[in-house]
Amino acid sequence: MAIPKYNEMMPAVIEFLGDGEMHTALETAQFVAKTFGLTEAELQERLPSGVPCVSNRVGWALAYLKKAGLIERPKRACYRLTRTGQEAYRKGSACVTLEYLRQFPSFTPYVSHQDRSNAGTPSAPEAPSSQTQxxxxxxxxxxxxxxxxxxxxxxxxxxxxxxxxxxxxxxxxxxxxxxxxxxxxxxxxxxxxxxxxxxxxxxxxxxxxxxxxxxxxxxxxxxxxxxxxxxxxxxxxxxxxxxxxxxxxxxxxxxxxxxxxxxxxxxxxxxxxxxxxxxxxxxxxxxxxxxxxxxxxxxxxxxxxxxx
Structure with missing residues (x-):
């Protein structure tokens, strides 16, 4: 299967942090990779800039969830659910989508900026989009x-x-x-x-x-x-x-x-x-x-x- 987009990884991140404990970004990435059954070749895949694709997407999934207030970072590279995140977990991690995050005031300015950055982008399937990349x-x-x-x-x-x-x-x-x-x-x-x-x-x-x-x-x-x-x-x-x-x-x-x-x-x-x-x-x-x-x-x- 293709490597999931960062927004597709967000439910798996919430699921992993659902135990209420603090976990590192590396542990989270490993759980996401296992959840989606990623192959060794997919784990080795890199972006044109040389950054590992999986860790990059997990990193942005964490960043978006933190912006929305669902997770917090008590110390460097370590994350856990906030009360808002725990509520989302109880509702079912599958509900955590970009649309779900838009309801939170802290996330709205951030995603609005992303949308403005993509204004005028051709609607071709390969065109960069904040919804997929x-x-x-x-x-x-x-x-x-x-x-x-x-x-x-x-x-x-x-x-x-x-x-x-x-x-x-x-x-x-x-x-x-x-x-x-x-x-x-x-x-x-x-x-x-x-x-x-x-x-x-x-x-x-x-x-x-x-x-x-x-x-x-x-x-x-x-x-x-x-x-x-x-x-x-x-x-x-x-x-x-x-x-x-x-x-x-x-x-x-x-x-x-x-x-x-x-x-x-x-x-x-x-x-x-x-x-x-x-x-x-x-x-x-x-x-x-x-x-x-x-x-x-x-x-x-x-x-x-x-x-x-």
Whole structure:
């Protein structure tokens, strides 16, 4: 089953705290995971920001319930039901929904702010919504959408440059990623005459102990690199006595090409398509610049436990 949304977890949280005792956030998350029968793979699932999905959603379920006054936090990361929460528990934890929380004055301003934040959001099923996603997930979804648009813009620019410039760009991207250095790889792109099917050679580390042979093809986005192209590249590697090859294209690879590259034993061939290429450029700040930076802050509980 899919991992429940944070609001779907709220009844399980109330059920767990129904014994009147104080429990940690970790204990609560473990109970929720067991209640919904989450698999190990689902427990390991992370948001694009790297935050564990389950713990993030349980955290927001706790935050919403605390805003409504159903639970309290007597000490750091520990929760228990309030009188209001105990009443909800007696009525049946299944009644605890976002609509149920709206009756509490302390929750109304909070959820109203969330609703205003989502005003004008398209009503497509995948659109972020305070009814289905936590604020962290909404930010991650917005970032993913911005990066998807950025990737499209990057690809448009890549298709405007010459083949030679594309080969240089690939070599410099690898250097940006930590392979070699500009000094060691200033002539990474091979000359057109006599390149023997190799577009570039770059050292695999900053000391130049090993080399990666590059094939960089700026092909149309709908173009498919097939098995014969990878076979030719492998032949070029063998001719150079090389064991490491990187084939990068703005197009895509066929299933046959992928399988052929994967089964090679004597030469490691890595394939990078257009989608992966733009992702790497964004990840390593290559050909892009920061438009805005947002810092997410939380309460420093240790601060309040020390003498001020």
């Amino acid at each position: 936590s604020p962290q997930e909404m930010m991650d979804a917005a970032l993913a959408e911005l990066n998807a648009s950025l990737a499209d813009d990057l690809m448009t620019e890549l298709m405007k440059i010459s083949d030679t410039d594309f080969e240089r760009l690939v070599a410099h991207l690898l250097i940006k990623m930590g392979y070699g250095s500009f000094r060691l790889n200033e002539d990474a792109v091979t000359k057109k005459s006599g390149d023997e099917g190799i577009d570039g050679i770059i050292t695999a580390d900053k000391f130049g102990f090993d080399a990666i042979y590059i094939q960089a093809k700026r092909w149309k986005l709908e173009s498919t690199v097939g098995r014969p192209d990878i076979q030719k590249f492998l032949g070029a590697l063998v001719g150079q006595g090389a064991t490491k090859g990187l084939f990068i294209t703005t197009g895509r690879f066929s299933e046959g090409a992928i399988r052929y590259a994967e089964k090679q034993l004597h030469a490691k061939i890595v394939l990078v398509d257009g989608v992966q290429l733009t992702k790497l450029m964004i990840e390593y700040d290559f050909g892009v610049s920061s438009a805005a930076t947002y810092t997410i802050k939380r309460v420093d509980y240790d601060f309040f436990q020390e003498e001020i």
